[in-house]
Structures are given as C-alpha cells and as structure tokens.
Amino acid sequence: MTQANSIQTSNNAPQKQRKAVALISGGLDSLLAAKVIQEQGVHVEGINFYTGFCVEGHTHAIRKKDKDKQKRNNALWVAEQLGIKLHIIDISEEYKDIVLNPKHGYGANLNPCLDCKIFMVNQAQAWAWAEENGFDFIITGEVIGQRPKSQRKETMPIIARESGAEDRLLRPLCAKNLMPTLPEREGWVDRDQLYDFSGRSRKPQFELAKKFGFDDFAQPAGGCCFLTDANYSAKLADLWEARGERRYELDDIMLLKVGRHIRPKPNFKLIVSREEGENNFLKGYKKQFTSIHTVSHGGPLTLLDGAFDKDDIKLAAQIVARYSGGKSADAVTVQIENYNGTSYVMDVPPMPAHEVKEEWHV
Amino acid sequence: MSNKHTLDCSNLLCPMPVIRTQNALKELNEGDTLEVICTDPGTLSDIPTWCRINQQEVLSTEEIDNQIIFTIKKTAI
Numbered sequence: 394m395t396q397a398n399s400i401q402t403s404n405n406a407p408q409k410q411r412k413a414v415a416l417i418s419g420g421l422d423s424l425l426a427a428k429v430i431q432e433q434g435v436h437v438e439g440i441n442f443y444t445g446f447c448v449e450g451h452t453h454a455i456r457k458k459d460k461d462k463q464k465r466n467n468a469l470w471v472a473e474q475l476g477i478k479l480h481i482i483d484i485s486e487e488y489k490d491i492v493l494n495p496k497h498g499y500g501a502n503l504n505p506c507l508d509c510k511i512f513m514v515n516q517a518q519a520w521a522w523a524e525e526n527g528f529d530f531i532i533t534g535e536v537i538g539q540r541p542k543s544q545r546k547e548t549m550p551i552i553a554r555e556s557g558a559e560d561r562l563l564r565p566l567c568a569k570n571l572m573p574t575l576p577e578r579e580g581w582v583d584r585d586q587l588y589d590f591s592g593r594s595r596k597p598q599f600e601l602a603k604k605f606g607f608d609d610f611a612q613p614a615g616g617c618c619f620l621t622d623a624n625y626s627a628k629l630a631d632l633w634e635a636r637g638e639r640r641y642e643l644d645d646i647m648l649l650k651v652g653r654h655i656r657p658k659p660n661f662k663l664i665v666s667r668e669e670g671e672n673n674f675l676k677g678y679k680k681q682f683t684s685i686h687t688v689s690h691g692g693p694l695t696l697l698d699g700a701f702d703k704d705d706i707k708l709a710a711q712i713v714a715r716y717s718g719g720k721s722a723d724a725v726t727v728q729i730e731n732y733n734g735t736s737y738v739m740d741v742p743p744m745p746a747h748e749v750k751e752e753w754h755v
Numbered sequence: 756m757s758n759k760h761t762l763d764c765s766n767l768l769c770p771m772p773v774i775r776t777q778n779a780l781k782e783l784n785e786g787d788t789l790e791v792i793c794t795d796p797g798t799l800s801d802i803p804t805w806c807r808i809n810q811q812e813v814l815s816t817e818e819i820d821n822q823i824i825f826t827i828k829k830t831a832i
Contacts, residue, residue: 443771466773469804473804482774
C-alpha cells in the first residue's frame, strides 16, 4: 500500500504527513489500533519485540506433530494485512532485567506484564531509528480493563510516563476514555474517530475487525508470552531454585519449552524428548549437555542439566529406559555421551513406573 | 558490482532467522545477494513474508534434506 507524503487540509494547504510507530504483537488489538490511525492518513510502520519468551513459532516449529499446522508469524501477518513495514527487534538480552527484577512485581505467574510493556514502549521511543526517521508518536493496542495488570486505567499513565513517551503514546482503541494526547491535541489525528473500548469483552474489537474486513486474525489465549503460562513459570522457578540464583540464558528458556522435565534430585534434571521433532531439536544441544539415548531399543534423546556423579547418571539412565521401547525389558542398553564427544554404554534395568515420583515432574 | 554473502541460521528458531536476515540485509549494498541457511520450517513462511512487506526479493528457495536455503536480493528500502 502506498501512503501519500502529504495530506490536504480543508484550506488545501499541504500539511506534513505525520508518522507513527505501531507496536505490533500479532494480535487483533494491535492490528486494529494501527489500522485506525492508518485510516486517518498517518504513515504507520510496525515494531515487534522478540523477548525469547514469545509463544510464536517455537513450539510449533519443534514438535513434529504440529508440522502440518500453519506456522505463520502473526506479527508479520498483521504487517502484511496493513501494508506496513515491520521492524523486528531482538531484546532478549535486555529483557532479562525485566524478568529478573520487575520493578512493579509479577503478574499471576512470572509474567512481568507492566514492566514488559513499559520496556517495550521505552524501546520504541528510544529506538534511534524511529527518531532519526522523524516519527511523531507511538501507537499501542491497549484497552482499559482488558488485562488485569498492565491495562488498568490507573496504570496507563504510569506506562506513558515511565516509557518516556509521555503524551506521544496513543491508544486508539480506548483513547476516548483517557486524556487527549499530543497527536489528538495537535490535530494529527481526529479524536472523534478514535474509540472508547474498555473491559474484557472482545465484542467491540470483533465488530471493528468486521468493519475493516479482517478475518483469520490470531487470538492468543494466554497473552504475549510463555511467562503467563503456569507450567512454564513453574519450570523457570525450578531452574532458579536449582541454580541457587535467578538467572537464565536464551538456551535455558528455549529448553523449558521442550520435552518432559524430570528432577529426581535437586542437583540435576533430565530433559526427555517426547517425539521425533523434539528429538531433532535436542540433538542441537549435544555439544553443550551430557546426553543419554537408548541403543537396544527405540527411545527418547535426553539431556542432563546440572551437576551429577556416576550414581546420578545411572539413575537418569534408568529413567530414560523407562520412557523407551524397552520399558518392560529386564535391561536396556543406553549410551551416555559427554558434551566433549566422549561416550560409553551401560545396561540398566528400566525404572518401574511407580518409582518415577510425581513430584519429580517439573 | 554486487557481492554474494552467506548467513547461517541453522538451529535457530523463528523469529531469530528473520531478525538475523533483517539485520544482515541492512549492512549490504543494493544488488547484493544473501544466502540464508535455515533449519526451522517456520522460515518457509516467515522469511518470504518479511521480504514481501519490506520490499526485498527472494530469488530462490531450496529445501535440501533438513535445510532450507533462501537467496535474497537486497533492494533499496
């Protein structure tokens, strides 16, 4: 879609076309927010942030059973629907500080929603490229009352202030419920054509989507990130407890999304693949972890994470055997491969199902 | 004169291959080509989509064993 470089005012004097950066999550709200502003003749480009915790892509890409599902990136899809450029920014390193030290506390699980939002808007504002290219304001798809923590009326000014965007942060879907922002006061956008959505009902958004002719849009159930998922949060908390400190690397958070995580002792855990796709993915980590695979029977590839001795390895091998095709056999031959490439085999009796304790499952 | 460049995104999951491609293309001159090697099947959708919305040209897409190899021509943005 070509956007004009200038717009005509009522007295036919050309007026500078304003430029806005839209935070594109890939969901319906950010799609609509950007569209509403685009419809007013503003030049819009999108930004999408990659935190490492995004639901998009990863698990679908890993698991073979999901191979037939469409694996589109919703932020890219939204940008294509709008005909706008999308700039994807990797903030996974910077995001660690938000996850590990959330200034405003955690959400229901470990999701630092509010800080996450502040950080993202801050990034948008601070992003040198945006300013160098003369962008005038920022758009988000936030709706008052939509999310319990970040999208409350009283927290919205905090987000605007702490992001540094101040009143150059416009929320087109609920703007009429808030004080007029600079773009509205200056007449860059017409406040009358903005919206007053609030609450958890999605009906107004669906109606607006219909008006614009959008269908097939993504409706993520758990919000923008894995941190809103209770099981995932439990795994991250377990990792921190086992290490005695709250830290993570990008590989850690990838691996939390894959396989069964079994911690038979505090000092180590097993990451057991559940199917071929996960097996292939875990293979990529064999140079970083000690791994176990079954030789005498078909079975899952397993990584060992933590510190462990020979007895621990034997215990782990018995658990791996339990998840192999030889779970009913007297003995299963497994190969233990160290990350430096050295390896050895051992025969172990598979652990009976009832001995794999429920509390071991992270 | 145009140059050929290669970017290895093996074992990276989307959107990292897209981000690496985006950042690599920024550094190239118009007319240069970038060969991107990926293993995530999600790239089959994501990289061509990113190229379409950012007006970059995908010259070819090859799937060899578990690898997906894109050849992209840098155009002016």
